[in-house]
Amino acid sequence: MSETIERESMEYDVVIVGAGPAGLSAAIRLKQLDPERSVVVLEKGSEVGAHILSGAVLDPVGLDALIPDWKEKGAPLNxxxxxxxxxxxxxxxxxxxxxxxxxxxxxxxxxYVVSMGNVCRWMAEQAEELGVEIFPGMSCSELVYDAKGNVKGVVAGEFGIEPDGTKGAGYEPGMELHGKYVFLGEGVRGSLSKQVIAKYGLDADADVxxxxxxxxxxxxxxxxxxxxxxxxxxxxxxxxxxxxxxxxxxxxxxxxxxxxxxxxxxxxxxxxxxxxxxxxxxxxxxxxxxxxxxxxxxxxxxxxxEGGWQSLPKTAFPGGALLGCAAGMVNVPRIKGNHNAMLSGKAAAEAAHAAIEAGRASDTLEAYDAEVRTGAIGKDLKKVRNVKPLWSNYGLAASLTVGGASMWMNNLLGWSPFTAKHGKSDAESTEAHFGYEPINYPKADGVLSFDRLTNVAYSFTNHEESQPAHLKLKDPKVPVDIGLARYAGPSQRYCPAGVYEFIGEGPSAKFQINFQNCVHCKTCDIKDPAQNITWTVPQGGDGPNYPNM
The missing domain is CATH 3.30.9.90 (D-Amino Acid Oxidase; Chain A, domain 2)
Incomplete structure (x- = not known):
């Protein structure tokens, strides 16, 4: 579609996709280094923080490095x-x-126990005070490439596509936002990040x-x-x-x-x-x-x-960088990734600033990737690298004992003698239903436990219904012919929002996608055993509206 649509374009030094802790850290650091640097942050949520969900116990090391006087500036770490x-x-x-x-x-x-949504709202205020342009409600639906095949920008703000994919009466083509560098801070399994990882083979040397x-x-x-x-x-x-x-x-x-x-x-x-x-x-x-x-x-x-150190793809690509969870920087035993997201944004900003100062643009920021691997982020992830694969392959006891011993060795000696492998992808791990019996779960009591649709109402999610479903099927026959027949239709269970359901039984069953319920978790894109579902962005502003997550 983009080949036949003429769009206006805007030029920036750096274009950032995602107003999470990584993207906002990058924006703030770029402006700290050069107040004249032009920086834009594009956020698909209705406001900054609307799509932020995290535990969260925040290690302030990233904030300490980025804004040392965060306490005096009123950061919501209370x-x-x-x-x-x-x-x-x-x-x-x-x-x-x-x-x-x-x-x-x-x-x-x-x-600190925090709401990361509120932390990001505060960070956005700091960024805007420095002159960063932040546009919420702007889904980035496509990447834009230059003549060399390097990323040069994104398409954002396309509205008015009808459910059948045609342009409606109120169609708005959106804009192309070009940058000397494009940072992808979309979070886990971001749609654009997934594309660049595949296009440039960024995960060629990484574990699954x-x-x-x-x-x-x-x-x-x-x-x-x-x-x-x-x-x-x-x-x-x-x-x-x-x-x-x-x-x-x-x-x-x-x-x-x-x-x-x-x-x-x-x-x-x-x-x-x-x-x-x-x-x-x-x-x-x-x-x-x-x-x-x-x-x-x-x-x-x-x-x-959750892949950690051994699953980290190359974080720099021609024209840009993957930030935070777009690359996978969560320390699984600590259940923490926000500190690494902030550090990654800061490191990417410093690498891009040095490159632009040297007259470079749209190349690969090798210095950023090196900093991720050899600096604080890499050291944090490397210490705990064996806990998750041992858990996946050998169970909880092995993770607690052998994985725990590995963490102690890294803590005391700065070294561990092995790096465990993860093995299969999560989609490949799903087995056919023939050897299993359905699990009888207790009915929700409405007091402590709740049915999915009742709980989804408390995510305050909303999608304009007069648009195409943002959950795409590669083959519409696969959910019934393979998903239901071989795997007992796991999509109706692995989705935490009740997006997927089967109407009827057997060969006459119909697969239904209730995309209005989607909370943008991306589990379907990850867990579907046939890898037949692709998560894409809906129009800007749609999705959950988390108040304090």
């Missing part, structure tokens, strides 16, 4: 961690893992990328039970041997707690229902007692990059 506990759960009980046996890097001392699905609710609880700064992590029940994963419970301010659950997407059983595992988790006595008398006020979900 709840320092006061206690840190880790439990292995059984169905009725729990065993606490002593903090003394945990490697020091696992300690949350000095960290791995992912988890993170689901989160905000609860207002009884003030008598509220302990600001308390941090709790769990493993074990209800997942058991069915899947890897665990939970987090973070007490922030205003009598609120974040209750979250992560399921590693390499699970084999196609009948596994991650959302219902999360709902079941809240009925554990430890959690139920905390939430009793409280109310859920928000819900959301998104995928998490």
């Amino acid at each position: 709840v320092p961690v006061t206690s840190d506990a880790f439990y292995v759960l059984g169905e009725e009980g729990k065993i606490r893992v002593p903090n003394a046996v945990m490697p020091p890097l696992m300690s949350n001392h000095g960290n 990328q791995k992912y988890g699905l993170g689901m989160k609710e905000i609860w207002e609880i009884d003030p008598a039970k509220h302990q600001p700064g308390k941090v709790v992590h769990t493993m074990g029940w209800p997942l058991g041997s069915n899947a890897g994963g665990g939970s987090f419970i973070y007490h922030l301010d205003n009598n609120q707690v974040y209750v979250g659950f992560v399921v590693h997407l390499n699970y084999k059983n196609p009948y596994l229902f991650p959302y219902m595992e999360f709902q079941r988790f809240k009925h554990h006595p430890m959690v139920a007692e905390l939430l009793e008398g409280g109310k859920r006020v928000a819900y959301g979900a998104r995928a998490i990059t």
Whole structure:
């Protein structure tokens, strides 16, 4: 379509896709280095922070490096961690893992319980004060290439496409925004990032990328039970041997707690229902007692990059760079990636500034990739590189023992003798349903646990219905012929928003996509065993509208 549409264009020094912690850090640093530098940030959410969902306990190391006086400037880091506990759960009980046996890097001392949505809103204010142009409600639907095949820009702000793909009466073609460099800070499995990784073979020397699905609710609880700064992590029940994963419970301010659950997407059983595992988790006595008398006020979900050090693709490409979770910079044992996202944005900005000062443009920022691998980000990821693959291949016990030993060796010696491999992709890990029985999940009670569609209403998601579905099928026959017949239709379970459903049974079944429900988690793009679903951006401003995630 872009070949036949004439669009106006605007020129910038740097174009940044995504107003998350990575993209905003890059924008701020570019302006710190040169106030005259022209920088634009394009955000698909209705406002900055609308699509931000994270745990989150924030390690302030990235913010310290970027804005050292963040406290004086009013950054919303108001709840320092006061206690840190880790439990292995059984169905009725729990065993606490002593903090003394945990490697020091696992300690949350000095960290803060935050809403990353609010942190990003504050960062956007800092960026705009420096002169950064930020445009929310602007989905970036295409990459623009120069004559050499290097990325030179993006198409943003296309509106008015009809459901059949034709241009409607109110069609707006959008604009091309060109930059000397283009930074992709789209987060996990970004649609443009996925394209550049494939086009330039950025993952040719990397292990397969791995992912988890993170689901989160905000609860207002009884003030008598509220302990600001308390941090709790769990493993074990209800997942058991069915899947890897665990939970987090973070007490922030205003009598609120974040209750979250992560399921590693390499699970084999196609009948596994991650959302219902999360709902079941809240009925554990430890959690139920905390939430009793409280109310859920928000819900959301998104995928998490979990491959770590060995799955990191090359982060620089001709004309731009991958920032933060677009490349996969989450430290899985710590359940933290925001600090690395900020550091990556800062490093990319410094590399681009040096290149532009030297008269360069649209080439590969090798200095940025080198900094990611040899600097603070690489050191952070390398220390914990064996925990996730050991968990994936050998189970929780191996991850806790051998993976824990590896972390201790890295902590004490700065060295570990091996790097474990991840093996299959998460899509390839899904097995046919023939050897499995459906899992009987307890019905949601409407008090502690909720059905998906009720909870999706608390994500405040909205999509204009008079547009094409942004979830594309490579072959419309595959969901029934392969997905339903061989895998018992896992899309109706792995999606945490109820986007996919089968109407009818057997060969006469119809596959339905309720794209209006989508919370942009990208799980379908990752977990679909036939890799038949491609997540693309809807028109700008659509999707969830998270208040405090």
